[in-house]
Amino acid sequence: MILSLKQIQKSYGIDTILENISFHIEEREKAAIVGVNGAGKTTLFRILTGETSADGGQVYLKKETSVGYMAQNQQIEGNRTIYEEMLSVFEDILTAESQLREMENEMGRLSGQALSDKMEEYAALQHFFEQNDGYGYKSHMKGVLKGLGFSEEEFDKPLSQLSGGQKTRVYLGRLLLSRPDLLLLDEPTNHLDIASIQWLEDFLKTYAGSVLIISHDRYFLDRIVTKVIEIENRKSTVYNGNYTNYMSQKAVNREVQQKAYDMQQREIRRQEEVIRTLKAFNREKSIKRAESREKALEKMERIDRPDALPDQMRLTLTPQITSGSNVLHAEALSKSYGGQTIFRHVNFDVKRGEKVAIIGPNGVGKSTLFKMVLGEVSNDTGMIRFGTNVHVGYYDQEQQKLDERKTIFDEISDTYPNLTAGQIRNVLAAFVFTGDDVFKPISALSGGEKGRVSLAKIMLSKANLLMLDEPTNHLDMFSKEILEDALNRYEGTVVYISHDRYFINKTAEKILELSPDGVTQYAGNYDYYLEKKAEQERKALEQAKDNPVPTAPQTISDTKSDWLKQKEQQAAERKLAAKIARVEKAIEEAEAAMAKADEDMAAVGTDYAKAQEIYEEKQKIEAQLETLYEEWESLQ
Template identity: 40%
Template sequence: MERIRMIGLGKSFGVRQVFSNVSFEIKEGDRLALVGPNGAGKSTLVKCILGYEDLDEGNVVKSPVASIGYLQQDVNLGDDSLATEIEKAWTDVHALEEQLKELTTRLETEEASESDLQRLDYLQNRLEWLGGYDYEQKTKRIIYGLGFTDEDLDKPASAFSGGQKTRINLAKALVRRPDFLFLDEPTNHLDMDMLEWLEGYLSAYHGGILIVSHDRYFLDRIVTGVVELDNHKATTYRGNYSRYIQQRDERLKADMVAYEKQQEYIKKTEAYIDKYRAGIKSKMARGRQSQLNRLERLDAPVTSHHLQFSFPPAAMSADKVLVLDHLSVGYGENPIIDDISLVVRRGESVALIGPNGAGKSTLVKTIVGELFPENGHVDIGNRVQVGYFSQEHEELHDSWQVVEEVMNHFNYTEEKARNVLGSFLFKGDDVFKLVGDLSGGERARLALLKLFLQGDNFLILDEPTNHLDIPTREIVEEALQQFEGTCFIISHDRYFLDQVSTKTIVLDDGKITEYLGNYSYYKEKLKEQEDLLAIANEQNLENSVSDNKHTSINEPILSVEESTEASQKKPNAYMIEKQLAEVESEIARLEATMKMYEVQLANPVVQQDLDEMSKISIQIESTQSELDALYEKWERLSE
């Protein structure tokens, strides 16, 4: 079994220690999450494991033949087309194909020697082992699963957006199905359909995986273990993310009990030493002091940060906070948002979800007045004060210190500013950093804090958890759960939406659908619809058209025609894709077998042996029958 072992790894940058004595292993079938706060050194650890950065101590032991796929953050792409960029992952396969082609071409005109046949067998087996017979199908399956189309294949990779470039690099990491995958923030810029596709793909992956991610919902569904990197140390837990949280809290409680007992022992021992230092028991006191000196002191456990923040009082708004009246947004005859109507009421926390490009940010910019509708109206209710969190954070001042950003905006004293900044994890000298020097996560944290301090009663948040680590996301969740006003939130963070939303709006194909619950409620209702539609489709197949009127579906969200079309696309999509992949792989294997038989029949030595010719002919006929059946199955699955 292939495995990678990390033994006592350590890394420092100058006097700053990043991590020390990190030991764990990844083996076939493991799907491990590497978690920890921003700045803990997760990406650095991955680079050290893969040899992109040097270790100061420890070593990494891995099989020299193990293949590794790596997705790193912020990799620039050149001007090659998308298709060419993905093809680079198959360089060794193309070299083998060329060698196989040269050999088979030569054997069509020359008699095959024993070494030729051995070479032919090696090349074919090697090509099959590397996935070379069905690499085109594998490539397309990955590309389509990550949201690209045939029209994208010829576009320069450099012309794609930042999110699309991340998906291109993810495709390059996945397409070879290496023995080990190292994925650094693989869910960034993926919409929910792509996230579910990636979850299905990785769940069926047979190799070892190490994932750096802050996406708790994704980790809960994927990983079999968690490596927590915090305070320069790594701690390993078995189970998914929720199980990790449970085990971590249990460990922290046990550590706290042990720490408090030791502190009590130290206090009593020191009191005894002070009392008898100069008396008749001074020898015993010195013995106790020696014991105390040899005692290995336990560090105080670092507990989870809980929110120490209160929203300033906000005015009571009208019941109807936001009304969209037959709203259309876009250009000309093809609006992005087409004739939608919606009412958001006081106290609701509304999640707006949908695929990338559906128009979610466009809708929000129309609501806040940055864009004008083609038709319809946006009405903000009486006494509604809108606070808007955009992804760009234009309201921050790069030349100010963090503490000045709060002091100047709210006329706070330095002490008060530092107190509220501390509630959002700006500690110590962090408050004196220039805003322009902050990381993406720190900028988002500061912008959210300013928004929460403004006292607005209607918060509109466009991807508020982007760049935030898990501790900060938990703080934002706590804050929004306390908030007594109204929220309208765009987010791909499904765990976050489950914690804070009370209604879910799905925007797709220019239309909206409402679900009166959080993201998990929406998924449950979607599953119920799909199950009912599947039953209805079975009944439609059994009954005549005249009997179709007796079939009823309780969910009113889609028309029967639209629902039938949706049910044909969505239910079991992953299983169909999986079956297609299996069929394509088997077709590729049998086609390679057919090529081998054809080469054998062309061999003059074989042609002189009638019995051998007969056996090969029977094998060809049998293989062709299997291929014909697989072709038919492929066509059915592809419809």
């Protein structure tokens, strides 16, 4: 066991944030802390790091355990470049490397016992250097940077020129390379695209230390964690398994607890009735029996009533105006900025009623494509055509236009004065604003609640094509589930950008993968997309050609073009796999030669000429090894 918490309590003034938090984390265990926004998850992390003190309870951390913590939107400052900042993690290795070079030069001037002593010292330092990945740290550093979405051209970019999201990614990369025994990650997938999130998943799954994660990314949690700690109403409950298992177990536990509570309440009412009857007899014996039952009732351990879940209205939301069958047609779109092409050859069609997700790496132009469709950005080439009776509603989580002075109901009724109170309440109910909740002021709402109000406004408009840019950003898990249900029941057309794979899996019927050279369509949800990707990779290993003809990804329009594209991709991937295998073999041979040189140098004793010869050969091998590492990284 590396970490244990027992009955942690925390209050701010009269507000109790945490009341009874107890759980433990084993070595190498990957666990998640979940709960609605404001449940106290980040407060708990601050207690674990010592940034905030608990009011009560105990925190046990295994002796000499190193802890690494990344807060949300973690910033990193300084005058160093990205590469220099990452390199700072390896100061011990850099110092050892410098000392080894100095000792090698010094040994050239020594002889006799002095040389023998120095060579022993050199061998010990060399062992430390090798044990701490002295020959591979640069390769690993580049791998982490690339995995987190940085290109080699950005390595020399100063930190002062980075955006907040880029600085957070640099901080995360530095933290991962430092490899603490316990990693505390607060929303680590913020600012990462899908490819980077997948890389982070693979990294954390094989991470040698323990990991505790706060995240609203349900797909991410499903792939990594084996334990979920839920904070609800200031208390913690531990569930074994991933996020999906947690949701299933929670539903079962809630049902069992509700039945046990109901049974106990019936028994309490029965006992109370018996006590009243006995007292009514007004005899000494019956009164004593009544008092005995009262004492037993007082000692009864009461079962807590499970927290009531908000009622989710299962309403089908129908646009006021029905569009034509062909909603949106895009053909041969391209866009460049400052002479640099963002994307080209973009072709796709959207039909009425479809739920379409647009995915792709950060910087590929997804938001630019959205703005083209909305008419906010001009296209360099190609055309965009809407079908008949298409009315667009646009949602951007970062640009909600809500009046903080109004109530939820007033916000809707003032925007749509012709709607009846019943119509407004029906749509708000779909987003779980019922009863007096509709009269809450906007200023008192959480970010997720404001997002739900904004979506309700769009769905009450004449819009029958919803354009949603990262609609799940800043939503808690409950709000995401509400949005998923609303979109699945919406009879209009939806096109959205998202990196939330769980959300895509639940709502998308078609995926458009945007790349610099076009769009590839996948007629299914995210699991279908992954299945097709894996199928392409399998075929690439089995059927690739030696001389592939590179082609730009384009919309799959018929069986023949799909077949040709798969063949070309398979050939390219087969050739790449063969190159990687050759380079990996060369790296193994070079590393073996390096180890042999170290053994030979330790064995030559006072033969300076031989030591010098081995040293010069070793330098050549080291240079060759560095080149091979760089080639391997490039191929990866």
